[in-house]
Amino acid sequence: MCAASGDRTPPIRLSLRSRLIPLNLTLNLNLLLRTQGTGALMGKITIKQGDITKEAVDVIINAANTRLAGGGGVDGAIHRAAGPSVMEECRVIGRCPTGQAVMTGAGRLTAKKIIHTPGPVWKGGERGEADLLRDCYVNSFALAHKAGLKTIAFPAISTGVYGYPVKEAAIIAIDEGIRHLPWFEEIVYVCFSERDLEVYKKTYEGCRS
Ligand code: AR6
Secondary structure, eight states: GGGGOOOOOOOOOOOOOOEEEEEHHHHHHHHOOOOTTTTOOOOOEEEEEEEEGGGOOEEEEEEEEETTTOSSSHHHHHHHHHHHHHHHHHHHHOOOOOOOOEEEEEETTTSSEEEEOOOOOOSSOOHHHHHHHHHHHHHHHHHHTTOOOOOEOOOOOTTTTTOOOOHHHHHHHHHHHHHGGGGSSEEEESSHHHHHHHHHHHHHHHHHH
């Protein structure tokens, strides 16, 4: 687990073998299973540079805004690539508070679904930004898990227009990825720039050691 990220238990419950138990307990159980040599529950984490709209995963995550109105950055790229059906679904849903997540179809994308999650705007770090960003990951993972989706790709939520420092955001993103790995076959972090890719790779190494 990533030491720099604190010890906050996510506000969700995930099922494992049809029982509902707190996430921290299921992770402990998974560690136990792994030490007993079954490792079957573990997925893999992939960090790459690229365009998330091209990812052949079950679900891609969109760094949306609370109005689900589309915009620039990855949000614009996803809506352009997916086509109008996704925006129509977003209009029906209406709004999504910061840190929460909603799911739509994926239109023309290879992915089956899109999860839209509005990240926090960075205001210096004292306005609950870290908790809200963590909520984006926790709620996206929970929604994907509930829908039976096994492969999931994230952009660097909040680190573009919303100004969240990439290193701090990467720690949260990867920490939550490691915590949720038992429920997914693959978790992909798609970095748009080479600089972000380096930050993510270093953060991942730091979290593992
Ligand atoms: N694939 C992967 N990552 C991308 C792509 C892409 N095609 N395009 C951009 N990025 P941002 P935010 C990266 O600004 O900070 C929108 O207008 C980008 O380089 O897209 O959460 C929404 O409507 C950066 O690393 O999202 C909201 O209003 C990361 O995606 C607002 O921006 C996130 O940058 C959300 O701002």
